Amino acid sequence: MLIVMTSDARAEDIEKVLEKIDALGYRGHTMPGENRTAIGITGNPGSIDPTHFENLTGVAQAIRVTQPYKLISKDLRPEKSIVKVGTATIGGHELAIIAGPCALEKHEQVFAAAETVAASGAKFFRGGAFKPRTSPYAFQGLGIEGLKMLAEVRDQFGLNIVTEAMDEHGVDAVVEYGDCIQIGARNMQNFSLLRYAGKTRKPVLLKRGLSATLDELLLAAEYIMSEGNYDVILCERGIRTFSNHARNTIDLSIIPAVHRLTHLPIIVDPSHGTGHNYMVTPLARAGVAVGADGLIIEVHPKPEEAMCDGAQALTPGQYLELVKEVMAIKSVLADKPHSEPASA
Ligand code: PEP
Numbered sequence: 282m283l284i285v286m287t288s289d290a291r292a293e294d295i296e297k298v299l300e301k302i303d304a305l306g307y308r309g310h311t312m313p314g315e316n317r318t319a320i321g322i323t324g325n326p327g328s329i330d331p332t333h334f335e336n337l338t339g340v341a342q343a344i345r346v347t348q349p350y351k352l353i354s355k356d357l358r359p360e361k362s363i364v365k366v367g368t369a370t371i372g373g374h375e376l377a378i379i380a381g382p383c384a385l386e387k388h389e390q391v392f393a394a395a396e397t398v399a400a401s402g403a404k405f406f407r408g409g410a411f412k413p414r415t416s417p418y419a420f421q422g423l424g425i426e427g428l429k430m431l432a433e434v435r436d437q438f439g440l441n442i443v444t445e446a447m448d449e450h451g452v453d454a455v456v457e458y459g460d461c462i463q464i465g466a467r468n469m470q471n472f473s474l475l476r477y478a479g480k481t482r483k484p485v486l487l488k489r490g491l492s493a494t495l496d497e498l499l500l501a502a503e504y505i506m507s508e509g510n511y512d513v514i515l516c517e518r519g520i521r522t523f524s525n526h527a528r529n530t531i532d533l534s535i536i537p538a539v540h541r542l543t544h545l546p547i548i549v550d551p552s553h554g555t556g557h558n559y560m561v562t563p564l565a566r567a568g569v570a571v572g573a574d575g576l577i578i579e580v581h582p583k584p585e586e587a588m589c590d591g592a593q594a595l596t597p598g599q600y601l602e603l604v605k606e607v608m609a610i611k612s613v614l615a616d617k618p619h620s621e622p623a624s625a
């Protein structure tokens with residue numbers, strides 16, 4: 282159920298609704314909006330009788346939710362969510378660029394990449410300290426040592442840190458050293474991990490699973506939000522299909538579909554989405570053109586020496602050119618609605 286408050290509802294009216302939800306044994310999620318506050322209810326096994334709420338002061342409507350998701354929905358929050366990540370935001374008018382190496386390898390490599398990312402004007406730095414590798418014998422990441430390098434990057438360059446956690450211990454570590462918890466494609470349906478990240482108050486970058494549908498991605502976000510963490514950013518990073526000319530098939534039509542259904546921002550990862558250096562810039566351009574709120578890009582000072590994903594890493598020069606091009610595309614799109622039928 283969704284409770285929509287009147288535009289002049291007072292804080293104490295909202296409090297009364299939350300108390301009522303509590304007394305019924307459910308959980309209330311307050312979403313303040315531009316014109317009104319809405320309160321989503323979770324934890325109810327069946328439908329709730331709207332008369333519990335209809336006569337409370339400040340309640341405009343009690344609406345039964347028929348879709349499987351509640352908190353990601355535009356019914357709850359008609360305006361787009363702008364997610365604060367460290368000192369910057371994702372989901373507003375600005376295109377968010379998150380860039381850095383696939384894996385943190387050594388101090389020199391991390392700092393060279395960070396210098397390029399800072400020079401591009403991007404506000405977010407990526408780099409994995411815990412790497413989900415197909416082979417247990419492949420480089421698994423520097424762990425805490427890598428996270429400490431990221432904390433240094435933030436201090437030195439003012440970049441906000443986005444980095445992956447693969448388990449609960451990783452979430453605790455990213456909360457300590459980073460600004461945004463990345464949940465990777467392989468963990469998109471690790472429901473206990475999603476709940477754990479949902480109990481933190483750090484934003485979460487949730488990557489689409491290798492064969493996840495739109496509904497599955499949205500319900501994964503719902504897991505995080507149902508624990509009270511509403512700062513979720515979605516990411517299209519390509520899916521598995523019969524197509525084999527690229528590492529994955531980047532599914533850009535999910536961007537307007539996401540914007541139509543949810544208030545959450547979505548970014549595109551053309552690096553994992555294609556797996557090939559020469560495809561990254563064209564698909565980055567396309568991602569921005571289709572309405573993504575940002576990009577996540579792998580860049581390495583020496584891609585030929587990368588310990589992970591070198592084939593898709595951009596050189597610093599290629600990356601700087603990409604940023605220029607996508608910013609130019611973004612500027613012609615400024616404030617176009619992404620999910621509405623085209624006007625004549
Ligand atoms: C990554 O971004 O480092 C990564 C491993 O991506 P994905 O989870 O999308 O494969």
Ligand code: MN
Nearest residue numbers: 383579589590
């Ligand atoms: Mn990678």
